[in-house]
Amino acid sequence: MPLILRAAFTWVAATAAALGGVLAHAPTPIAAAVGCAVFAIAGVAWRRGAFAGSAPALGLVAAAGLLLGTDLRRTDAHCLAAAATAREWTLRLRMPAEPGSFVRAEGVAPGCRLLAWVAVRSGSAASGSVVRITRAEASAGEDALLLRDAVLTLDRGPGPLDRWRNRTAASLDARFGTDAPLVRALLIADTRGLSPELRARYADAGLVHLLSISGLHVAIIGGAMLLLFESLRLTRAPAAGAAVACTVLYVCAIGAPPPAVRSATLFAATAGSRLLQRPVSPWGAYALGALVPLIDPRTVLDLGWQLSVAGYAAIIVAGRMSRRRLPEAWRGWRRALARELLSGVLTTAATAPLVAWHFGRLSLVSPLSNLAAGPVVSLLQPTLFLAMLVPVRALADFTADAARPLLRALDLVASAAASLPGASVVVAPTLWAALLAGGATFALLVAGWARAWRAPLTIALGALALLAWFPLGPTLGAAGAELHLLDVGQGDAIAIRSPRGRWVLVDAGRAWRSGDAGRATVIPYVRRRGGEVALLVLTHPHADHIGGARSVLRALGVREIRDAAFVERSATYRELLGEAEAQGTRWQRARPGERVDVDGVELEFLAPDSTWTASLRDPNEASTVVRVRYGAVRFLLTGDAERGEEAWLLAHARDALTAEVLKVGHHGSGTSSTPDFVAAVAPRLALVSVGAANLYGHPSADVMRRLVDAGATVLRTDQLGTIVVRTDGRELDVESGGRRWRVARPLPVMR
Numbered sequence: 001m002p003l004i005l006r007a008a009f010t011w012v013a014a015t016a017a018a019l020g021g022v023l024a025h026a027p028t029p030i031a032a033a034v035g036c037a038v039f040a041i042a043g044v045a046w047r048r049g050a051f052a053g054s055a056p057a058l059g060l061v062a063a064a065g066l067l068l069g070t071d072l073r074r075t076d077a078h079c080l081a082a083a084a085t086a087r088e089w090t091l092r093l094r095m096p097a098e099p100g101s102f103v104r105a106e107g108v109a110p111g112c113r114l115l116a117w118v119a120v121r122s123g124s125a126a127s128g129s130v131v132r133i134t135r136a137e138a139s140a141g142e143d144a145l146l147l148r149d150a151v152l153t154l155d156r157g158p159g160p161l162d163r164w165r166n167r168t169a170a171s172l173d174a175r176f177g178t179d180a181p182l183v184r185a186l187l188i189a190d191t192r193g194l195s196p197e198l199r200a201r202y203a204d205a206g207l208v209h210l211l212s213i214s215g216l217h218v219a220i221i222g223g224a225m226l227l228l229f230e231s232l233r234l235t236r237a238p239a240a241g242a243a244v245a246c247t248v249l250y251v252c253a254i255g256a257p258p259p260a261v262r263s264a265t266l267f268a269a270t271a272g273s274r275l276l277q278r279p280v281s282p283w284g285a286y287a288l289g290a291l292v293p294l295i296d297p298r299t300v301l302d303l304g305w306q307l308s309v310a311g312y313a314a315i316i317v318a319g320r321m322s323r324r325r326l327p328e329a330w331r332g333w334r335r336a337l338a339r340e341l342l343s344g345v346l347t348t349a350a351t352a353p354l355v356a357w358h359f360g361r362l363s364l365v366s367p368l369s370n371l372a373a374g375p376v377v378s379l380l381q382p383t384l385f386l387a388m389l390v391p392v393r394a395l396a397d398f399t400a401d402a403a404r405p406l407l408r409a410l411d412l413v414a415s416a417a418a419s420l421p422g423a424s425v426v427v428a429p430t431l432w433a434a435l436l437a438g439g440a441t442f443a444l445l446v447a448g449w450a451r452a453w454r455a456p457l458t459i460a461l462g463a464l465a466l467l468a469w470f471p472l473g474p475t476l477g478a479a480g481a482e483l484h485l486l487d488v489g490q491g492d493a494i495a496i497r498s499p500r501g502r503w504v505l506v507d508a509g510r511a512w513r514s515g516d517a518g519r520a521t522v523i524p525y526v527r528r529r530g531g532e533v534a535l536l537v538l539t540h541p542h543a544d545h546i547g548g549a550r551s552v553l554r555a556l557g558v559r560e561i562r563d564a565a566f567v568e569r570s571a572t573y574r575e576l577l578g579e580a581e582a583q584g585t586r587w588q589r590a591r592p593g594e595r596v597d598v599d600g601v602e603l604e605f606l607a608p609d610s611t612w613t614a615s616l617r618d619p620n621e622a623s624t625v626v627r628v629r630y631g632a633v634r635f636l637l638t639g640d641a642e643r644g645e646e647a648w649l650l651a652h653a654r655d656a657l658t659a660e661v662l663k664v665g666h667h668g669s670g671t672s673s674t675p676d677f678v679a680a681v682a683p684r685l686a687l688v689s690v691g692a693a694n695l696y697g698h699p700s701a702d703v704m705r706r707l708v709d710a711g712a713t714v715l716r717t718d719q720l721g722t723i724v725v726r727t728d729g730r731e732l733d734v735e736s737g738g739r740r741w742r743v744a745r746p747l748p749v750m751r
Contacts, residue, residue, distance in 0.1 A: 007061050008287040014062040016300040018069025068297055072113075076143070079112040084140040089133045089147065090155060091116055095192070097131070097152060098124040100704020100714050102736075105131075113298070115144040117741075119713045123152025128162025130155045139741055146741045148713045161253055165190075168388060175387070175400045179407050181693070182211075187384050189213040189254050192719075193692045195489045197512055200520035203359060204424040205417035206348065206366025207373055210410075213254060215263030215308045217381055222247040222267040224382035240271040250385075258293040259308035265289040266312075282316045303358055307351050310441075314350035317448040318343035337371075344370045349444060353437040356427050360528040363424045369417035373410060380406040415514060426527045433467060440464050480728040481601050481630035483661065486525060487717040488517035490691030490698070491544035494637060494663065495522070496628060498599035501531035505558075506626070506637055507539055511547030511572065518548025523555045525722075533558045534598050537590070537626060538576075539639025540619040541568035550579045558585050562596075564608050565589040566622040590624045592653070602629045606653045607645060620666060621645045627656055631729020634659040636681055640666040646677040654680055660732060661685045661725055664707070668699020668716075675706060683712045684743060685725065685734065692718040713743070 083089065091105035097120050107114030108130060118133065125131050136150035158166060165188055172187065173180040181193030191212055202208045209216070225246045229239035247267055251260045266289035273280050290309045293299045300306075322339040330338060344367030356362055363369070380403060387399035417423060429437065440463035447457035482497040488509030496504040503526055509517025526533065533556045538546055552558060553576070561580055580587055589610075596603045607625040616622050623639030636659035641649075646665070649657060662683035665672035667690045686707045690698045699716065707714050715723050720736040727733070732743035 005283040005287045006058060008291050010058045010061045011065045012290070012294070012300055014065030015069040015294075015297045018066045019073055019298060019301055065297075072297060076113055079107070079114050080140050080143070080145060083107070083114055083116075083145045084138050086138070087134075089116070089136070089138075089145075090130065091118070091133065092130050093118075093125055093127055095719065096125070096127050097129075098701065098704075100699070100701065100708050102713070102715050102719050117144055117146050118150045118152075119146075119148045119708075119715075121149045121151055121708045123150075123154070125152060125154050126158055126162075126166055128158030128166065144741070149708070149711070161255070164253055165255070172388065175397065179404065182407065182411075183384055183403075185211050186213075186217065186381065187254075187388055189257050189260075195691065197489065197515060197517065197520050200524075201411075201418045201515070202414050203361060204363060205369045205414040206363030206424075207369055207414050207417070208355075208359070209307060209311075209351075210373065210377060212259075212304060213257050214259045214304065215266070215312060216377065218247060218251060218260045218263035219267060220378055220381040221250060221385050222264070224385070226271075237275055240275055244268045244271055258299045258302050258305035261293040262289040262305065262308050262312075265292040282319075286312060286316060303354065306354055310350045310354060311347045313445055314346040315343055317445045318346045321346075321448050340371050340374065341367055344368070346445070346448065350441050353429075353434050353441055356429050356437070357434045361424050361426050361524060363417075365417045365420055365423045369413060372413045372417070376406055376409045376413065380410060419514070426524050436463050436467055440467070480726060481628075481633075482727075483628070483635055483725045484525070485663065485687045485689055485715075485717060485723040485725075486517075486521055487721045488521050488548070488689070490667065490694045490696070491517060491547065492539070492639070492663075492667075492689045493517055493522050493548065494689075495526060496598075496601060496635075497529070497531065498534075498601045500599040501529075502599055503531055503533045504535045504537065504598055504601070504603065504628075505533055505552065506537045507545040507639070508536070508548035508552045510544040516548040516551055518551035519555070520548075522548055522552055526556060532556075535559070535596065535603075536561045536585075537603075537624055538563045539624040539637075540564055540566060540622055541570055541573040542619055542640065543570065543572045545639070546576055547572060550576050553579050553583050553585060558583070560586045560588065562588055562590045562605070562624065564613065564619075564622050564624045565610075566608075566613055566616070566619050568619055590626070600630065603627075604629070604656065606656055607641070607649055609648070609652070612645075612648055616644075618642070620671075623665075625649060627659060630727055633661070633727040633729060633732060635661040635663070635725075636683070637663045638665040638672070640669075640672070642666060642669075642671040643674055646672065646674050650676055650680060657681050659683055661687065662707075662712070664688045664699070664703070664714075666698075667694075667696070668703050669696070670700035670703055673703045673706060678706055678710050678712075682710065683707070685732070686712040686714045687723055687725075688714060688716040688718075690716055690718045694718075 090108050092108050093103055093105050095103040097103045099120055099122050101120050103118050105116045105118050131152045132155045133150045133152060136147040139146050168188055169184055169190055172183050176183045184190040185194055189212060202211055222243055226243035229242045247264050251264045266285055269285045269288055293305055322342060326338055348366040352362055383403045387396050387403055390396040390399055440460045443456045443460035447453040480499055484495040486493040491510035492507040493509040494506040508522050536558045590605045592605055592607055592609050594605045604627045606627055608622045613622045620640040620642050621644045623641040625641055626637050628635040657680045659681050662681050664686050668688045688699050704714055715736055723736040725734055734741055734743055
């Protein structure tokens, strides 16, 4: 094992320990001393001779990593604290901003890393623009600044690379239509438009890594560029130089995500070694590729970089095992197939702890699905790249059409793999279980590489055996009450969790030809967190609200259903009622004034009245409206209620409408959220469940502006994904977009 690899591993481990908070509260000198001692002892214990001689040097590397990581962590905390007390902020937007939107941004001050989420009151700007915010309510989250009620002033427009990305995204949208979200993800690392069902399908199939720019994408493009230049009769050196230059330019143009930087570095190093005819250890090139993205040491916490590094280590080990372990008699296609399967199994094993920790699921069919998807992606990626770069419209359209069958083939592989029985399992590992699994993976890779494989294999098997003592299932209970607005695309699915870990589900998302949001999103989400479902509330019988309910009934053992009882002839609704009868689930009509208590979380049904319902033809206007209360905090859930039902509520239940959190009616449509209704609710938070780039134009800009003018912070699933609101009965915490912050204390008014 090369010294550079040992040094790289030591540096990464020490920096990650400091930045990840493992030694966050220890004084810096003590942290450095601990690092020196631990890595020196580990070096001596691992092997005598050359490794033992390098132990003091590795101890110094560990100390440097701990010092740097601790310093960066404290600097970031200082920047965040200073920004929270500032009166003006200059930020670069990473999402398009408009009134009512909630966007990600970052500070532009040198030497100070600042992440921010901005709830926009007024002003608009394109992604990549630099804006000045002169008025906003600021608060500091765990690691990001939150600016509410922000007024944006454009300071300067997007830079050249941002303008290129914006133009390219618009061009891909026009050229690929409904396939554009997947194409943008594969080409320019823009994953905002991917639907939840597509994400779930690829995750179950073990292909979720294909939905963002990774080392695989860059390696394919780099190899295609090299082949292209060689076919143009360039000699070896100019062809390799041009291919490396194009690859580096492409990586910079898409924003230099860490996995892409790692792959580009490795491609350049490999090309250079071949030109110089100086072969290097694969681990040396691997370490170099892993270290270059660490120009910003915070990259060690980036999941994409972690998956890329772990996966490529498995590929190196698989190559050596193929040469040493596969029978010599296996030749041709048999040997190639065995080599690819071995690579897929080891890559799945190497990345499994990370995937389990971050996504709560493990794909059991990943080696087979990647084996099938590999040839498709190898053809698809350069074809899409060519369609993006060709300046002649007719030729670009022709190339885009050529890519469509490959896109269909890739999605077919994902669908087929995800539909296999037992394709994936839901897990929820503890921190120690995840670390133990990581240790087992490391030992397994060492066993695959080393000649003396028995000892590390024994360690790996022992670690896996110890995992039986750690709970991989979900944990029960919550600190207070929680409302989870699940990202199910264009639809609604809300999960309310009681302090004792029981759930009340309000709707279950939509259905599509090959599945539904209940199976893809709601069921895995609830199972990972554990706890029984005490009640399912159906707001109205439209398919985007009840499409996943049948799957939920089958899988989660729901005891009771409350429904508005609006007469609807849809097949989805009839099948749902039939499933409820078959499962023995109790059905009741939701009656205004009725209250249900679930472990201290009170649900009060406000609408619809039976007389009101009998006069309607539109199920939206007969939506079940429920107010959820825990302590002094209230949540108002309105389904798809429109103007008529809002007027009925104002006339019959005005005093019960005030709430700190409003689930905005009908996905933010202009048919709902009238001025009088918004004024009566007076929400602090307004939650919008809406699909990205939906065909209905939801949410309405007028409604978003109306909510912001009323003093609400608007949070949307198309911008943030799943949104979690937690309360202890007096205060509110919000977790969304990977960030968490405290909302201004609600008024202790009880009605």
